[in-house]
Amino acid sequence: MLAGVALAVLAVAGAHAQEKAPASAPSADGLQPDELYMEADLVVRDDAHKTITARGDVEVRYNGRTLRAQELVYDEGRGVITARGDVQTISADGTVEYADEVTLDDEMKAGVATGFSTRMQDNAKLAAASAIRRSDTVNELNQAIYTPCELCVNDKPKKPSWSIKADKVVEDRDRQIVYYRNAVIQVLGVPVLYLPVFWHPDPEATRKSGLLPPTISASNRRGFSYQQPYLIVLSPYSDLTLSPQINSKVNPFLNGHYRKRFYSGQIDARFGYTYDRDFDSSGDPFGDRTSRSYLLASGAFRIDDKWRWGFTAERASDDYIFDKYEVGNVYHARGPYLTDDRRLISQIYSVRQDERSYLSIAAFSIQGLRPTDVDRTFPLVAPLIEARWEPQRNVLGGRLRVNASAVALTRDQSSEDLTQRLPGLDSRRATGGLDWRSSYTSQIGVRVDPFVNVRADAYSLSDLPTGGSKTTSRALAVAGADITYPLYRRFGDSTVVLEPVMQVAVSPSAKQITYVDYSGATVYLDEDSRSFEFDETTLFRADKFPGFDLYEDGARLNVGARASVLWDDGRRAEFLVGRSFRDAVNSVFPARTGLQPRASDWIVAAEAQPMKGLSVFSRVRLDSDSLDVERAEAGANFALKRASGYFRYLRDDSNVNGVKTENLDLGTEVPIGQHWGVTASGSLDLEQSAWIVRNLGVFYHDDCLRVDIIYRREDTVVGRLGPSDSIAFRLTLATLGEAINAN
Template structure:
């Protein structure tokens, strides 16, 4: 009977469906134009052409669902009136509630009293009365908007924040919510009034508007307020402008432009001001001038094999990022990465296939450290690297062919900054063959023989004692990696013990000499291996130098043993101990690496995951004779339900500059209650016995709000920037800017 009544109610709609082309069924299984209705009682008045349904009424039509205690359909007027616990559910999942609602027969337009709606992301709108113009526009009178929870355990709860207004218009087509005479309330108290207000529809992916501001106070800039504004230029581009207003110094403007193309994207950050310089207390000095920075990158795909890109990183002042607290500066934006507090500008192109690789690049570096002199940094152009692997095995093993070339131009020598001596300009071309095979015996002994052969050609200018030089050399190494993993299964874990041996032999390598020190010892060309460290990652490398300028030669044997435990529940731990032996001393290695003598320092490395969400690591280099700690590094990461944090410790008795380094970095976030938590972070220089920076914060968060307050103390002295203190405040409201992760 109900099926017959439903057919009679909207026969015109069914006829329309028959006249239109067939379309896929909707999510509820109905075709477009078809109607399904059920109720405890249905009464049909043929004379008045009225259908009345009572008791748990449910109607589904064109992807929408209407539920009510009573429903009256007037066929001639094309009007549906629903009363009592009315719900309308759209195909997108948003739900609207009302005491009474009058709709057209398409359920798209109507009027409601006692109206409320819950949107897709759990935001709510409620009003005394509402007018639904169409499926995209709702007008609400005496309304309130909030994304917060409004009831707990069936008891009324004041939302953390809300917006009340005389009139609210939700325009889903434009993806905006407009307010007239709006009052923003926090914990039920009015804190802000505006006659006109709008924000993006919570369902909008991107929309122009203000983003969460940041307020702070520091010794350097005084009180500061930064208000970002996002301008959506097109579906593929946007611009964010963030003016920073300061009480002690002139305003500073930060910006970010992003655009996506069919083949790639551009991301450019920039900022600037017109002001004098100032010290750590905000006292000005020097002349007024433009001070600015740019941090830009782009990456594009030419076709399936080729891609190209660039980075542009420059700053007018060495300390501009510190003075104006610009964050996320020293990030990886391209394939080549500079050191901390240094900027790199590069352009590159890469062609990659399964068996071949080619890259071409050029870059320059700007140093922002107090001791940096940009003239001593080389301009690298070009830098070419290529690899090719034959598709078939050669002599039963894998063969790789490599080629590379680089040209470095340096304006000033870094050896003596008191004199403007010309720097060494160098050009290198290299060709290399790398062959490797692998054999495993029935007993599990694994042997991997390898052979590497290389030829280098150099062109040097401004070398001490000569105007130019063009040395060439041939290099080679042959050897084998040998391992014998042993397995043992216990009740709930697997233990693996693996002895490791590498034997390698090379003829004497001709190192490139560019001068001699005061004692008459040669100074070798070393543009690409200066930051080399001897640890578990380089222990079993046939040539331990990471670059090309220096090469390891002679007979050497690298030995070690690794033990690992793998528990069935996911926990694991491993320990590696190893050492390198050679037939004679090698002065090509810096003394600080522990690789010069015939018996190297000891390498010990361990890592573990004792608990879910907890990981730890450590690596130590011990003196080969006394077993004193020459270099040590340790760290841990924790990610638990109510706590997360990190710990890093580094000690190096002789860093790249020959100085002792020892520092400690740590940070943590602890959720104390369902809503309150604290954060702390710090970096301490243990050589100077002083904190470099300390952060302490407290935050409140719930399903719709996050408030952060940070205190920072910086003790680092950078030029005329001495120690400073600052306090920052950040308020984030869900659906008004950024999403909140309250997990």
Template sequence: MRSRRRPTSAAAKCALLAGAAMAVLCAEPALAQTRIARPLRPTTSPVPAPVPDGLQPGEMYMEADQVIRDDKNKITTAEGSVEVRYQGRTLRADKVVYEEGESDGQGVIRALGHVTIVNADGTVEYADEFVLDDKMRAGVAQGFSARLQENIKLAGATAVRRSESIQELNRAIYTPCPICANDHPKTPTWSISAERVVQDKVHRVVYYRHARVHVLGVPILYLPVFWHADPSAPRASGLLAPKIQASDRRGFSYEQPYLFVLSPYADLILSPQLNTKVNPFLNGQFRKRFYSGDVDVRFGYTHDKDFDGKGQKFGTDTNRSYILARGGFQLTDAWRAGFTAEHTSDPLLFDKYQIGDVYQTRGPYIPDDRRLISQVYAARQDQRSYFSAAAMTFQGLRAGDNNRTFPLVAPLIEGHYDAPEKIAGGRLRVNVSAVALTRDQSPLDQASRLPGLDSRRVTGDLDWRASYTSAAGLRVEPFVQARADAYSVGDMLTGVGKQTTSKTTGRALGVAGVDVTYPFFKRWHDATIILEPVAQLAISPKAKQIVVGRDTTGAPVYLNEDSVAFDFDETTLFRANKFPGYDLYEDGSRLNVGGRVAVLWDDGRRANLLIGRSYRADRNTVFSASSGLRPRASDWIVAADAQPIRGLTIFGRARLDADDLTVHRAEAGANLASKWGSGFVRYLRDDSSTLGPTLVGSTVIPAGQRVENFEMGGDVPVTKNWGVTAYGNRDLVQKAWVIRDLGVYYRDDCARVDVIYRREDTIIGRLGPRDSIALRLTLATLGSPFTVR
């Protein structure tokens, strides 16, 4: 009776559709991270569309060489190439037998011989024999194996479903690695074996007994008892992946996170770090999602003495802690609000305990490197307007940082509005800004603890711009800006001890000008050449700068809270006011000129070049001596980038002296990616502070301290599986390497092992230079790398 379809009686369906039940019995382990599918119960709701195999919900298709019904003994048998399809699953076996029980729930279903179950998601399960009750609540599979998603392979001597909530595998092995090569068995790169794996759905936990991690067939880690949350459950409390490290600073370190699910919308992770050289350190993270937003709080605490790079303790026991928190809320379609809270008791706490992901962007305002920011903010935005209000404080973690010199910013208000209609043929924008800064101590003479400068500013600004293009391609963009500022400055040093004074003042500023560009296009062989001369004329009346004191030569010192980090380069060459902030303003008549050249090849290669400089009617001493903008003719700006071949990009930018073309600032680099490897090189030189002291944030860089360094890194595969990595950062002024890395790695489809030697010559506080060897093992499907340092 080949290829014969049978009626879907209740007995036949229970007997012959064991395939639907087998998927329930074969509970995928937690590491597979897949859900367990169950047959659908009959329903009186409208019949949905057929599944891809053409069967309606509840329908079954079966074919076999022979079907025998023994009414006397209540046994139904299907033999010979049995295939059953139901609910998107397909069961194939040599034989399927159903024995009805004396009472309801006592029946037994057996699928025998080369049993294969193909699920709707493409996963496949195999067994020599499946046995389960007719209610599909309990059962056993002998010689079980499975191929799951992400090419994961799983096998067990037996798979047991004791109830709807308790399922287990005995003598199980798990691996995502290839186990066959050229039709021959192959030892997987890594695998996990366990005597017993139990999935408890009630408690949402997966338990392991006598688990071993094998690499190339060799056991490297043994865990007599281990458990974690069941990934097949939406959310459940349990152990997360541990972190194991070894270092000179803390000795051997074991950190074990545990997840507490507090509600469907909140959880808490506590992660105690146990160290052999120093006291334990507790890390934690609390997360909660609300209807309009979410909150994420990271924290840590210990009570211990300070210690150096070798783990030697000194000082007194004290509380040491940190917090890294953020929250964001979408109050309405236009309004959003939020906060960040970042603080640490020790500037080197994150380095000593190797706490990662510290300097992330958690809010709209971003501090400099190795600085923390705490802020509250609210913002409203629609298609034509924007408004924001914020307050913030800073904490510096760099060597020499003094937090008393950082200002309290409260409030900071910004807004703009675009007029809906054109005015005089152009776009009109109205801008407003206000800020108040309070500082405890001056950064200029920290030993004397002089009072810090306080300032308050309110600004209103009108910005109009139009654009006209002629038939010949000449583009003319006239612009006008008008601005009014009101300032109140307090705690200005008089030059006599700690005596201070205050003042309130206002000013009106403005600029009018025009941008002119005239691009030329030419086709040359297989390339397009674009030549674009650019000119900008800007005229401003003499600006009233806010003077807050005099230097030792009697020259005025201008208020400058928001333009301390300023570079004259290709991004600021064609700005009418080159200062990025409000406190300083560029005045006078100036002409910014330059030329752009671009060559675009049809095969994707490209090259770009920009050369330009600025001319002004008079010298402008508001710019710093190191900026290159003080003379009537500024320094030259040169910037170029190119992609000469596929996979290679190069770039370079420089500022050249106006008189002798000496390089004052230069940056160049290249990136390469090909089948032979990948790598990068970087070079940076900056003479900004050689002409005098420079204030960068709240740090004074002494005169004559030139910056010049070289950085490189690469990854070169030597064979299919083996390769080398390298990284170096060299200080060319000190003629010393800052960091050197040299590594060897092995990788395949399911694992990567890195052995890296690192030499750090920099001294960060008391941690000091060090040599280290790191072993990093990354296993596919198991999340974060396993690292030993």
């Protein structure tokens, strides 16, 4: 038998002796290029017919490929190999192909197979009655089926959750695409879609053009809607996703998403367009046909190791375009400057930063999408300059920082009386200052951090309500110290830390910038501190105003106590309570903040991670006299074995607009059994005892498929859009667009 194997090896190798390349490094199996290794239980050489037959656990290795079968016949004259019985062909990349019978050329690259199947990456499988192997990278299959699902469980056959059956399938690994002719997509054994021509990326492809999962929905605004994303890979560094939304009640709407990565940064742009009349919450059209569109774009680039620049471009042709066409993920940060909900910001910025200095130059404008917003009343901010520098050495035993800032705001119209188109207030400010801070720790553990901050501002106001302009300047200063005395002790597997905190700060009387409004009242200029809250994040600020226009003066004492419990297994809990005292009433603070009296409201805050997968937080502001809750916020996030979700609660007796608010946001996903589950989320206005929005869904998922059906109810009235009901259907198939996360 050994002699027969040796003869077979010599015979096949000899057929390539004329073409054999010079010796090179061996492959992973130890063979040189064009060397062949074969083993079998029995080898028979027929010189008359020029054939070699191997039987019984045959294995042939050649040029990185391995062929296994129960019988193998090599025809030397024709250069053809025929393998029968549990045939396996293993390529150099690890891909395995199976067949009942295979006929190959003598390099095992091209051939024909019957009873063919293959397992690709991501566990995807192709099977066919017959297959033609054109080359290493191209397979043609007849009467084929494709599925990434498991076909057996516990050694028992299992019908795939989804599959594609076709008369003909071509797997092109060079192009990383699988083509189908007369394809039928089956979900849970039921045919759901017939496509005469269809293709999708090869599971081995990392990025490839093709269809992504569609979104199907029905609502009283647009009627029946079908949105089909298609990914176009433009280059290894850029792609474009086009998502036409076909609606039964209104004209189609095209969404797009373009991404491109450069050597120094990237661009991300979303856009949408339609040509249609406006419509109300019932889908009834009105007005003239016109172009309606939106743009949500951003870019960020690095010039060198210190400089970077970027931009955002956010605009919409009408205020309700995102609501009408259900465009999601709109109001989030795309650049360093943020806006409120239902407002868009376009900005351009450049930043230079190193270990000792920082410089930022920016400009931005805002578009309001709220029913009461008038864009002419929003300022154009250009430029906005912020800079700081620290010397390398300490000064007087502490860290010194030099700060500078400048900003110009221009308004087209005043917001006081929109009917008269009154001129808007324009303002310009330039600021320079020094900030010094040091730290000392005594032998008993008391830490004292003294600080001094001096600042000079120059202001220029124009288009004042009373007419004319105003130029003024001021000098500001504050000195004080932060004092803490942390105490800790071990208790079993935990560490307890108690830390009393005190801050003393003294400032001379500050000159506030004022002007007279159209009613004749004197008001403080406040362009940058209108929406701040008094909580644990601002309790120990020497100047609690986050901006520059308003300044906290006088003598004040901020006191509090922190307590922490840190367990060795990662659990933790933290608690803080404190308040602020001052030498006199400060009417510069809005009454709603609780900072006007000599003794401020109480601040209480806590957060904890009591177990793995659960985190909670709460912050409360209590009235200084009655201890009534003036503002409260609480929330939790959980990701447990049986459920995941979140909740947020907010109560504010007087928000920025002086209106009491109380609302609750919550959401959860709860699996039911191995494959089924429900989702629920919503936002409840407790002050109005009405839901703002509600979502209720059911889903099915397994190793290769997820189906979501979601009912959505919007009860709020946004402008002329009234309440809305919709049902959305989403089908996600593994290897077609995105992965399935099966738990």
